[in-house]
Amino acid sequence: MTVRFDTVLMVDWSGGNDRGAKPKKDAIWAALVREGRAGEPIYLRNRQVAEAWLRDVLKEEQGAGRRVLAGFDFPFGYPAGVAERITGRPDPFALWDWLEARIEDSPKANNRWQLAAEMNARFPGTGPFWGNGGKTDVPGLPRRGREREGHGAPELREVERIAKATFSVWQLAGAGAVGSQVLMGLPVLNRLRRRFEASVWPFDPPRGSVIMAEIWPSFLAPEVRAQCARTKEIRDAVQVRLMARAFARLPEPHLARMLATRSPEEGWILGLGFEEQLRAAL
Structure with missing residues (x-):
């Protein structure tokens, strides 16, 4: 190689x-x-x-x-099982394709809060995404992590369990957030x-x-x-x-x-x- x-x-x-x-x-x-x-x-x-x-x-x-x-x-990826739950395939590129088809982006606005809520709807309970950083509440997207429950998704990837100071992909807003x-x-x-x-x-x-x-x-x-x-x-x-x-x-x-x-x-x-x-x- x-x-x-x-x-x-x-x-x-x-x-x-x-x-x-x-x-x-x-x-x-x-x-x-x-x-x-x-x-x-x-x-x-x-x-x-x-x-x-x-x-x-x-x-x-x-x-x-x-x-x-x-x-x-x-x-570049989400915790194991997420791609299959969202797309029906345990393939990270299937999720990349899914996101590309749905993200709307411009210099002054995008739909990331709404898309995160749509992804949350594919899980039971509340979450896993959280951290709506906009002024308007988005149904299905909690503002705080402690408001989530019963979604069943792993909080971290294996690499984040090893690299202790990294942040979860589910946090969209706030200090250190990487989800957005x-x-x-x-x-x-x-x-x-x-x-x-x-x-x-x-x-x-x-x-x-x-x-x-x-x-x-x-x-x-x-x-x-x-x-x-x-x-x-x-x-x-x-x-x-x-x-x-x-x-x-x-x-x-x-x-x-x-x-x-x-x-x-x-x-x-x-x-x-x-x-x-x-x-x-x-």
Whole structure:
């Protein structure tokens, strides 16, 4: 299995609306290391801008014959059994297709709260999604996690039980929430997957010219904090820069061991268990 990558692309995603022209936190940021040369972080004000930028970058890299590792900081799957309950098939890509067909997204509005409530209706009880961050109540979507009961879905994936500081995919709003990023990110990845015939690790073996993987920037939290303290930069920008550099500099044997992990349904975080190697690569 070839694990050499010419280009490493890391993306810090967002589930919210357009963040405006001026670069700011809690937005979409991306960083690229191409053939050992690191560029400055790129601010992408909304998902429409980000998807267009990603298409252009991947088209350029693929056209130039460069192999790309593209990391995105949100879960690629849900706990075991969820895909089958929603789609009738225990296949993560069936759920990606299902979400892509139903998500409505624009720079100023999207239907993630309503779609989460629709998914909740396929479970017994109340939940599992929670965290309506809008002003208007959405029937079937509780605002607080403690309001859920009897839904029967696992709270965490296996990888989140190991990586203790990660958050549940069911939390849509509030500090640390990642659920909205998943709902709004997977449809974008699904389109990129088809367009570039990308492999999605760890569901697919890492073959071809574009490999997409789930990442977690908190692996480099001490280094990120230290650089932010020195430079006063936006944390999201620092995170993607350091993650791109770490993975680009990682010795191939370490990367091969990371990519040997397979998870047919839930997904996995690239680099889990190799935190010291990533820090050393910086």
